Amino acid sequence: MSTIGEVLPQGPRPRHPDPRRLESGRRDFLSSIVLRVTGVLSALLSLAPLPGVLRGRTGKGAAGGKTDAGPLESIPPGGGRVVLHAGGPALVVRLPQGPRAFRAVCTHLGCVVRWDGARGEIRCPCHGARFDPSGRPVSGPARGPLAEIPLSVEGGAIRLG
Numbered sequence: 001m002s003t004i005g006e007v008l009p010q011g012p013r014p015r016h017p018d019p020r021r022l023e024s025g026r027r028d029f030l031s032s033i034v035l036r037v038t039g040v041l042s043a044l045l046s047l048a049p050l051p052g053v054l055r056g057r058t059g060k061g062a063a064g065g066k067t068d069a070g071p072l073e074s075i076p077p078g079g080g081r082v083v084l085h086a087g088g089p090a091l092v093v094r095l096p097q098g099p100r101a102f103r104a105v106c107t108h109l110g111c112v113v114r115w116d117g118a119r120g121e122i123r124c125p126c127h128g129a130r131f132d133p134s135g136r137p138v139s140g141p142a143r144g145p146l147a148e149i150p151l152s153v154e155g156g157a158i159r160l161g
Contacts, residue, residue, distance in 0.1 A: 069158040080115025
């Protein structure tokens, strides 16, 4: 029993948290959250090319028949135009040696390419890939040449396929 005025032992004295330790714990927590969010976003972004790659593979065997790409005279010499062929874009270019047609899908990530008449080359606006007039990659991240589409001129009209 204790008497009045006697101080009873209370066991270990409660410690106040060290503010430096709290700050470190908070910093570690926020760092782990940022790291996890960054990891998830990186994983999602790494899957972004997948639709373009899959489209590129499935589009090669697509049946399409013949497509009328308009009159040859509608494309000026040294000019080009993107038209729809076999369910996808096709690039028709009028070169000095005659018109040519390519599948207008970049072999890097599947963006639609365009003809740059001033430079005499095919360019991808997404990542800067460049192709020569025969569809071979010149620079940039493109993996291979553009697929050429058979073309004929019948009665002044361009026919693809």
